[in-house]
Amino acid sequence: MESQPNNPLHGIKLGQIVEQLHAHYGWDGLADRIDINCFKNDPSVKSSLKFLRRTPWAREKVERLYLKTDFK
Template structure:
């Protein structure tokens, strides 16, 4: 049974969309500075970052938190 996710602002937003928006907004160098993850700093790519983030809950949480902060602070629209 599906439960409504009215209180979840990330409901329906894919991790890939979040990452693409953050890279577009900050760029890889700044994103790697804000979130200290090697896949953002050393030869970054969307594909390798998604693999890492999907396997690493603490890193994914940092990306989600930054995305939410951008939504609150800058009113950034998702794709």
């Protein structure tokens, strides 16, 4: 396994990112911050992950929000 010292998301799974953001903001808060349907219409972690894995631009927005969020 390669070392990725410059990648702040190294070792963090997409599922963990979505679960932490959901716990912090809730679905409504996520939908306000990122305008994608998987957070607006009948949201769930499973359906969000399915969409985000197939949609690179949306995944990038979620990852950026994760990096900007202070979970303390």
